[in-house]
Amino acid sequence: MFGNNVVFKLKDVSFRYPSNEEALSKINLEIKKGELSVLLGANGCGKSTLLKILDALIFPQEGEFYAFEKLITEEALADEEFFYSFRRRVGFLFQESDVQLFNPTVWDEVAYGPLQLGLNSSSVRERVERTLENLNMKHLKDRPPFRLSGGERKKEAIASILSIDPEVLLLDEPTNGLDPRTQRHLINLIKDFHKQNKTVVISTHNLDLVYELADKVYVFSEDHKIIACGTSEEILDNKELLIKVNLIDEHFHKHVHTGDHLHFHSHE
Amino acid sequence: MCQKSLKFKLKKSKKPTFLEKTINELNNVIKEEFIAGKIASRHGLLQNLDPRINIIATLLLIITANFIHQPLVLLFFNFWIIWLAKVSLVPIRSFLKRVWLIVPLFTVVMVIPTIFSPFLPGEPLLILFQLSHPIQILFWQIPPIISITKQGVMAAVVLVLRVGICVSLSLLLTLTTKWSQLLKALNKIGIPTVFITILEMAHRYIYLLLQTTVDMFIAKKSRTVGQTTTGEQRQFISNSMSILLGKTYFISNEVYSAMTSRGYNGKALTLAEFKLKLFDWLWLGFIIIVCLFFIGGDYLFVWK
Numbered sequence: 128m129f130g131n132n133v134v135f136k137l138k139d140v141s142f143r144y145p146s147n148e149e150a151l152s153k154i155n156l157e158i159k160k161g162e163l164s165v166l167l168g169a170n171g172c173g174k175s176t177l178l179k180i181l182d183a184l185i186f187p188q189e190g191e192f193y194a195f196e197k198l199i200t201e202e203a204l205a206d207e208e209f210f211y212s213f214r215r216r217v218g219f220l221f222q223e224s225d226v227q228l229f230n231p232t233v234w235d236e237v238a239y240g241p242l243q244l245g246l247n248s249s250s251v252r253e254r255v256e257r258t259l260e261n262l263n264m265k266h267l268k269d270r271p272p273f274r275l276s277g278g279e280r281k282k283e284a285i286a287s288i289l290s291i292d293p294e295v296l297l298l299d300e301p302t303n304g305l306d307p308r309t310q311r312h313l314i315n316l317i318k319d320f321h322k323q324n325k326t327v328v329i330s331t332h333n334l335d336l337v338y339e340l341a342d343k344v345y346v347f348s349e350d351h352k353i354i355a356c357g358t359s360e361e362i363l364d365n366k367e368l369l370i371k372v373n374l375i376d377e378h379f380h381k382h383v384h385t386g387d388h389l390h391f392h393s394h395e
Numbered sequence: 396m397c398q399k400s401l402k403f404k405l406k407k408s409k410k411p412t413f414l415e416k417t418i419n420e421l422n423n424v425i426k427e428e429f430i431a432g433k434i435a436s437r438h439g440l441l442q443n444l445d446p447r448i449n450i451i452a453t454l455l456l457i458i459t460a461n462f463i464h465q466p467l468v469l470l471f472f473n474f475w476i477i478w479l480a481k482v483s484l485v486p487i488r489s490f491l492k493r494v495w496l497i498v499p500l501f502t503v504v505m506v507i508p509t510i511f512s513p514f515l516p517g518e519p520l521l522i523l524f525q526l527s528h529p530i531q532i533l534f535w536q537i538p539p540i541i542s543i544t545k546q547g548v549m550a551a552v553v554l555v556l557r558v559g560i561c562v563s564l565s566l567l568l569t570l571t572t573k574w575s576q577l578l579k580a581l582n583k584i585g586i587p588t589v590f591i592t593i594l595e596m597a598h599r600y601i602y603l604l605l606q607t608t609v610d611m612f613i614a615k616k617s618r619t620v621g622q623t624t625t626g627e628q629r630q631f632i633s634n635s636m637s638i639l640l641g642k643t644y645f646i647s648n649e650v651y652s653a654m655t656s657r658g659y660n661g662k663a664l665t666l667a668e669f670k671l672k673l674f675d676w677l678w679l680g681f682i683i684i685v686c687l688f689f690i691g692g693d694y695l696f697v698w699k
Contacts, residue, residue: 184652207660214658225603226649231575231595235666242666243658251666269436269573273602274429291657 132160133196134295134326135181140190142176150176152351154190158328160294163321165337166330167362168347169373174330175222178297181328182219215244218288222299224280228272233264233283236272240291258290262316278309285316295326302333314339332374338363348372413628414616421609425602434570439483441571446580448675452682453568459686460560465696466549469556472689476563483571490570494563502558503551510547513537517546574598579667592663600646607642611635 135158142151151173158164158181166174179185180192183199192199195216197209204210218240221227230236237258241251259265262282272280281301288296298317302310317340321327329336337344337359344362346355348371355368362368369375435442441449463469480490508514511523513535519542530537569577575595582591615631623631 179652182656184655210660211658214656217656219653219656221649221653223649226646227653229596229599229650229654231578231599235575238666240657242664243660245658248666248668271432271575271602272599273425273606274432287657 134158134160134162134194135328136193137180137187138191138193140180140187140192142173142180142185142187142189149351151180151187154353156345156353156356158326160326161321161324163317163327163340163342164329165341165344165359166328166347167332167334167337167344167372167374168330169332169349172347172349172372173351174347175299178219178299178328178330182217182297183213184219211244215291216294217297218291218293218295219297220284220288220299220301222303224277224284225272227284227287228280231271232269233259233272233275233286234268236283236287237290240287244291254290254292258286262286262289278305281305281309281313285313289320293325295328296320298327298329300331300333301329302331302336334363334369334374346372412616412623414612414619418609418612418616421605421612425605425609428602431570432573434485435573437484439485439571441479441483441567443674444678445669445671445675446572446576447584447669448671448679449568449572450577450580450584452679453564455682455686456564457561459689460557460564462690463557463693464553465693466552466556468689468692468696469553469560471692472560473556473563475685476560476567480563480567483567485567485570490563490566494559494566502555506551506554509554510543510551512540512542512544512547515544515547515550517544519543520545520548579665580669582665583667583669588663588665591665596650600643600650603646604639604643608635608639611638 135156137154137156140151140154141149143149154177166177168174176185180187181194183192183194183204186192186199186201194213197203199213204213228236230239234255237255238251241254242248246254256265259268262285264279264282264286267275267279267283272283275283296317301313301317305313314336317327317329321340327340329340331337341359344355344357344359345353346362346368348354354372355362355365357365366375366379369379370377444452460469460472463472477487477491481487512519516538519540522540522542524541526537526539526541529539572580578591578595582588612635
């Protein structure tokens with residue numbers, strides 16, 4: 128049923144919120160180890176909900192979700208040993224950094240994951256110091272989150288996940304609200320993480336991100352279904368598809384800059 | 396005509412509106428937290444102490460203050476705390492303002508009745524008026540001479556000075572210790588982790604919600620032209636409250652998910668290792684001597 132290197136597999140997964148609002152409809156996908164997948168779609172199409180299912184924070188009402196070859200249900204996560212092993216392997220960056228930063232200082236935030244997941248205090252310290260050093264954040268370690276800029280808060284949220292040293296990184300709209308310099312820094316971080324043969328799943332509507340990062344792209348329609356899957360070139364060249372899912376309008380085009388850099392935008 | 400009415404309106408709008416006043420107040424809360432954080436980072440006397448010693452010393456001093464009966468000793472105690480604030484590089488003016496202009500005001504209101512003879516009989520200092528005969532109201536008898544009594548004034552002064560000491564010491568502790576360190580130290584001296592986690596998160600998200608409220612009020616102000624009626628303002632406040640409640644509910648769900656995602660399974664763990672230095676032990680010894688000194692002074696004045 129699974130290849131050796133399948134990390135996540137979804138079979139006919141559907142999800143409705145308690146208000147009966149549909150968020151996902153009959154989703155099928157398979158994410159392999161070391162792959163960088165992008166979930167592409169307009170706002171409200173269900174990308175964030177899917178990421179929450181992949182992180183076992185919510186569970187589908189219909190269909191089956193497998194992670195690391197195991198069927199994921201609330202009962203499976205109730206097993207403490209499996210809960211901790213799953214949490215150690217998967218890290219989730221929330222769209223709003225503020226909800227992820229619930230500790231009083233940057234240092235405490237970065238230490239939270241390793242500490243909860245059972246590392247001893249000297250290993251926690253070592254991980255925190257190393258992560259802060261790698262992200263060049265040592266000077267911010269005693270700051271509370273409300274005294275950080277938006278970009279710094281995003282970096283803190285990423286540091287809080289990287290200190291867990293996960294195998295899989297789930298990123299919900301990672302570049303939203305960031306200035307171009309911080310966006311570039313973040314993209315480089317994702318690339319570095321991916322180079323270590325780690326799996327990354329990104330939800331976004333940023334086409335530049337798709338072009339630069341994606342191995343595989345899943346396109347969501349506004350009725351919460353995956354209507355296309357392909358490489359970044361295949362998807363970005365399919366203007367009709369992108370118009371259909373309301374991501375672009377008819378004025379959309381791409382520019383090729385010196386050094387083969389492409390960017391995508393729209394104007395009349 | 397039109398210009399005249401415009402002038403009138405502009406003149407009128409110079410007075411800060413309800414929105415402006417609320418924005419300023421919310422900004423002040425955020426500013427004060429910022430200043431408190433800066434003071435806690437200074438290299439003053441109390442900032443260099445282990446937070447646990449700082450908490451224990453504060454508790455010892457508060458207990459001592461409650462044993463003292465002599466106003467002069469209490470007054471001297473208050474001056475000693477001001478010295479403590481000075482050597483801890485706390486701005487004295489704002490420190491005194493916060494302690495003596497706001498908090499004891501409530502205590503003074505509470506203790507005013509005790510200075511009058513019907514509540515605390517004693518040696519009259521100032522006779523206010525005389526009745527022809529005592530008045531009995533159920534079990535309470537109002538004496539014929541209504542006066543301000545020496546005992547009443549002394550009791551009121553002692554209580555206000557004691558409250559002043561307690562508030563000054565608590566304020567000094569929170570100003571000279573970072574909130575995160577203070578909570579960790581409280582955890583180390585026996586306050587349950589769950590309680591500490593709730594306090595930490597409450598402190599964290601109060602500022603987020605304050606910022607959200609400021610943004611909401613500024614957005615409203617930017618779209619308001621001319622005067623709004625009291626009814627409209629009330630409507631805006633109730634709408635803001637419901638939006639904030641909805642936001643709080645959303646944030647609490649998301650925060651719980653974020654905690655779960657990083658391994659929270661009902662048991663919160665904290666990592667705090669404090670190391671006691673020689674200076675901490677010396678300071679604790681000094682505080683015990685200070686406590687004995689004040690109790691001794693009180694003994695000389697009152698108990699003999």
